[in-house]
Amino acid sequence: MHTGLFDAIDYAKDGKFSDHLSIPFSVDRSPYFHVKIPICRIHNGDGPRVLLMAGNHGDEYEGEICLARLIRRLAADSIRGALTILPFANHAAVMAARRRSPLDDGNLNRAFPGAANGTPTARLAFFLEHELFPQHDVVFDLHSGGTSMAHLPTGLIEEHGDPERHRRALALLRALRLPHGFVARNGADAPTSMAAAARAGAIGISGEFGGGGTVTPQTMALTAMAINNLLVATGLMATGPLPTAATASSTRLLQLSSYDQATYATRRGWFEPAVDIGAEVSAGDVAGWYHDFQRLDETEETLRFQVGGIVMSRRLHTDSEAGDCLVQVGRFLDA
Template sequence: MHSGIINPIDLAREGRQSAHLAIPYSIDRSPYYQIRIPIVRLKNGDGPSLLLMAGNHGDEYEGELQLARLIRILEVSKIQGAVTILPMANLPAVMAAKRCSPFDGGNLNRAFPGDPAGPPTARLAHFLESELFPAHDVILDLHSGGTSMAHLACTLIERQADRTRFQRSLDLMRAMGAAHAFIADNGAMAPTSMGAAARAGAIGLSGEFGGGGTVTPDSMAFTAAAIDRLLMTLGIVKETVLSRSVPDRPRSLQLLSLSRHSQGIYAEGRGWFEPAVTLGARVAKGEVAGWYHDLQRLDEVEEELHFAEGGIVISHRLHCDSQAGDCLIQVGEPIEG
């Protein structure tokens, strides 16, 4: 079934193409409205095909800004193979500075494999998984902690049943040069872009490149270097594009796993969270994770929160004001060997 998305890009055509994916979506002020998502395709001869994607969540900016920059400066004559760039995949969310689309509340990274007859986010997910992802060898989906979370800078892959593809994923993830990396184990039907990439027969790469709904010199440099390293490792370019020079890779890569509810601490009610540890800290089971204050009951002593498991602190909530169900802090389990 057709996804209802208009795609003017010819993936077989040589050279540079700049266009918009168009999702028809009737709204009150415009019955024939289209959600127009920018897409750029560069192709120069035979070679690997890479899809670079950001804005899966609208409030994660490192990828959006660096891919916008890459669109402006990457030259067809300097590549071998093909690069497709989606700098603002969930465009309505990007324009609203929100995690999810304001049109349908859709979280694109929980919408795969999508629905060709569904609301806009579901239709986009279906188009990506069934049409765009299968046309690429490698997919890099750039994320960050978003407005509400601080996140340890890291790269990420999904565990693969195919050992050859999994090893290739590991090799490419290592090449991106992060000091920390995740191996997610969400299963074959994961509703994420990485699950979709695997089902489409592509190698899926991702990561958390910053957080807080902002960018920093460090987070932008980390993102630029990761993109450049991937482009060079694949043989698409011979030298850096976004970075003046690629910094030395960390001496080692610490692999992490996040697979159990007990690795996080969640709010049980309304409160104000004060973390006790910083991102990247190694903590032990039972160690103090932070304090939960109740500003509506000033006579109550703040609650001391303790880690149920040891590991490396990978994220914590940035918004002090919290509600029941909010994740306050998480630890990743180090994978040795």
């Protein structure tokens, strides 16, 4: 099948291979230009088939750094089965330190199932959903809050209509041994990588590991621990390969299923949060204050949480516009 994307990797061959996914994309300065996306394939006999990817959004760095390190550390005899590593999926966005691709303004995690004859982002999404994801049993897509959001480190799965598939995804979510995990309700037709993985027949698992367009020792340690634990839980490796100081814990499950769990700006203003990520709140508690620097005679607006739970994310940029998500709460799944 021609997807407008090609690579030279033989996915059935044993060994460790590094190459690029290539997307032809003519630009003014280079009519035969190819978008080059690094990919590593490690194969050693029969066993589980796992895809690790990061850089779905370019400004989310924990996964990108950990997967780049993992490529350097692993040899073919380190695993039993097949491991594909895509450390910078939206490579142009990574290089530009942007959430979306500078080539076509494409948001890869809103582009699935893609189009074989579309823009570079659409063609990449099409290749992933129709060719790469179906070759794997598990797809682990690592995220963080990006430049504008702080996010509580959490694992993530999306709800499945198939009870057995949901049970397996939930087991992997718990196997990450992160303090929190959440279950999102986006639907089978969602344009996300997790919905695409399900449509391709794989178990999709994801996570948000930090934010702010930076990394910290804590977020790096938690990301490395989650990768290690996933590789062990799938049976691909006996021990985790990445160094980490994180301590494993039992996972408290959250759910994200309705828009009333988020507080949005409805006009231009300046957001002052009352609580930070990780805080437990109740409906009616103060979420923050919204200021209008252009009308100093107006008292700041008090914002209140509509539901109780734990603060999962908050906006880092004080200056906000209508439509910006200011703060988001995860409901406790066992509540």
